[in-house]
Amino acid sequence: MMTQPPFLISGDGLAIVSPASIINPDYVKGAVERLESWPLGVSVSLHCLGESGVYSGTVDERTDDFRNALHTPEVKAILCSRGGYGTVHLLDRLADDVARNPKWIIGFSDISALHALCVSRGIMSLHAPMCKHLTAEPADDRCTQYLRQILFGQIPEYHEKPHPLNRQGEGRGMLVGGNLAVLCGLIGTPYDIFRPGSVLFIEDIAEAPYKIERMLYQLKLAGRLASLSGLIVGRFTEYTENEGLGGTLYELIYRLVEEYDYPVCFDFPVGHVSDNLPLIEGAEVLFSVGKESVDLAFCIK
The missing domain is CATH 3.40.50.10740 (Murein tetrapeptidase LD-carboxypeptidase, N-terminal domain)
Structure with a gap:
């Protein structure tokens, strides 16, 4: 609770x-x-x-x-x-x-x-x-x-544009997340934010793609990615793509979570960008990824 x-x-x-x-x-x-x-x-x-x-x-x-x-x-x-x-x-x-x-x-x-x-x-x-x-x-x-x-207690629902790499589906769970490097630095501490059944959102700034992949592999090997109910991939900024790694940053993330069956969306408006939607951490959410829209609803009054 x-x-x-x-x-x-x-x-x-x-x-x-x-x-x-x-x-x-x-x-x-x-x-x-x-x-x-x-x-x-x-x-x-x-x-x-x-x-x-x-x-x-x-x-x-x-x-x-x-x-x-x-x-x-x-x-x-x-x-x-x-x-x-x-x-x-x-x-x-x-x-x-x-x-x-x-x-x-x-x-x-x-x-x-x-x-x-x-x-x-x-x-x-x-x-x-x-x-x-x-x-x-x-x-x-x-x-x-x-x-x-x-x-002031008026809770919005978000309906965002789809991305070609999105995986469709519906998930429900507690919304947690934020800056990926900061959150990975807290793994194993009393402030470890990764909980089974959560809907996770991630973003970062000025991190090379191989560093992002390394952090996500840490989460994968620790079992954190397998236990999610959904993944929201936000905006990653101030970095240079490195196709030598086998694709774009988003493509690397897509392959990392390809084996799981929960919904995944890419390019959600959250991160170090002007279009940075407010997200209520700790709230239960309904997360739906469809052909036409990515929908996020907060289950609070």
């Missing part, structure tokens, strides 16, 4: 924190303006705009910011300003705080580690765009609008 954090109402508080890398202040400013227009009461954590080497703050500072947001009653959701690297430093420190204070934690990329923490503690979270997207994209951007709708 997963705990669903309370949905927001107008005027609720939302805190912006930086659990990993340094953030451009202009992106935080833009996100504040967008979120206040919804309307929400937005606060910016003490070290959100800080700098400690490549991080927004020391481990203690970043932990304190996140912990304060979790323990502040007025704050109903926490938006991570950006990813980068560094979230893994906070997992053991925040595990109990997250479990005792279920709130919507929002972000993607390196924030996949926090989503894994939430799953480990039985809390739903929101894999979704962050400050840069809220600043750079127009108000009517569909991902921005879906994020707003979900936070």
Whole structure:
């Protein structure tokens, strides 16, 4: 059983924190303006705009910011300003705080580690765009609008275009996933996100195809791929195809899961792209891959 954090109402508080890398202040400013227009009461954590080497703050500072947001009653959701690297430093420190204070934690990329923490503690979270997207994209951007709708309890259904490599079928299970490199780094830890019967979504940035294949072979050899109810292959960006490996990246992934009988879709709009659909991690989903459409429905109210 997963705990669903309370949905927001107008005027609720939302805190912006930086659990990993340094953030451009202009992106935080833009996100504040967008979120206040919804309307929400937005606060910016003490070290959100800080700098400690490549991080927004020391481990203690970043932990304190996140912990304060979790323990502040007025704050109903926490938006991570950006990813980068560094979230893994906070997992053991925040595990109990997250479990005792279920709130919507929002972000993607390196924030996949926090989503894994939430799953480990039985809390739903929101894999979704962050400050840069809220600043750079127009108000009517569909991902921005879906994020707003979900936070306020209006749950969308997604109907996306098919891909030639898709394998048709239907699956049902708990939705988990995120950045592939981050998730593979958590295998064998208390924050291992791979559960039998799950619908898994994956994406990554600046990883060579052979590295992606190696990570997926790790999952295959560990039995993680065989136990899925469905696989959503998102967008992989900033890499160069290497046909010497025997095909495109998507073709390599297709062959890796060819022996399984669950539905698989490719090029789903999730990842380091502007069209990055918000996904509710920890929610039960119905996942259907057909000739004309790829459909994803969240089984929550």
